[in-house]
Amino acid sequence: MSELDSSLFVTRDRTRHPRALTPDYKTSVARSPQQALITLVPSISENTGPDFSHLKFGPHDNDLLLNFNNGGLPIGERIVVSGRVMDQYGKPIPRTLVEIWQANAGGRYRHKNDRYIAPLDPNFGGVGRALTDSEGNYIFRTIKPGPYPWRNGPNEWRPAHIHVSISGPSIATRLITQLYFEGDPLIPLCPIAKTVSEDAVQSLIAKLDMGMANPMDCLAYRFDIVLRGQRKTHFPNR
Incomplete structure (x- = not known):
């Protein structure tokens, strides 16, 4: 690597990640490791694939208003979520799979273990997927999820949120x-x-984007995903 290249390289800031044991987040008590971590050598299958370039998408895979339609539209605030997947220098990451899953407008997931009293929406499945284009752009149309209580304390609530998965060149x-x-x-x-x-929390906040809003239809939020560097998005599993 040349001297110029070395000056551009941004090392990973591991201090940005939370401690494994954070007692106020109660499930971390049981999940935090009690012994020193070990390094596992990845197999060939873990270092290669999958190749999403030939993945067949349905017409509504990225449209959560329509991909679980059972004769009507979902209840809730209609929104567009879009952004760009890029590296630390702003170079786009094309043809990478972006998947999302979320609760409905009442704060309930379509999952057998979700027992929250909010009703399920018969026209909302809460999952979608998109492939970034040549410039790293992705877009989803969905319903703004509702907050919901969780058993971390006597009155704890999760903010409205959408889970996002980005698949790179291998599993x-x-x-x-x-x-x-x-x-x-x-x-x-x-x-x-x-x-x-x-600053890690700020990297997880989607900003209102009136430029992408559909007049008389829905607001839009922008969520750019930076995979590394000083402006990187926080990924808990990194």
């Missing part, structure tokens, strides 16, 4: 995070959000 490079919405007062109260630094 081992898959990264998972979640986005929050600008202006949500529950974000600074959330025990999960409080486990990381303020």
Whole structure:
């Protein structure tokens, strides 16, 4: 690597990640490792594939208003979520798979273990996928998820959020995070959000984007995903 290249390289800041044991986030107590971590040598299958270039998409894979349609439209605030997947220098990451999953407008997931009292929406499945274009852009149309209570304390609520998965060139490079919405007062109260630094939290907040909003239809939020560097998005599994 040349001297110029070395000056451009941004090393990973491991201090951005939360401690494994954060007692205010109660499930971390049982999940935090009790012994020293070991390094596993990845197999060939983990270092190669999958190749998404020939993946067949349905017409509504990235449209959560229509991909679980059972005769009607979902209930809730219609929104567009879009952005760009890029590296630390702004270079686009094309043809990479972006997947999302979320609760409905009432704050309930379509999952057998979700027992929250909010009703399921018969026209909302809560999952979608998109492939970034040549410039790293992706877009989803969906319903803004509702907050929901969780058993971390007597009155703890998760902010509205959408889970996001980005699949790189191999299974081992898959990264998972979640986005929050600008202006949500529950974000600074959330025990999960409080486990990381303020700049890491800011990297998880989707900003209102009136330029992408559809007049008389829906607002839009922008969530750019930076895979490394000083402006990187926070990924808990990194």
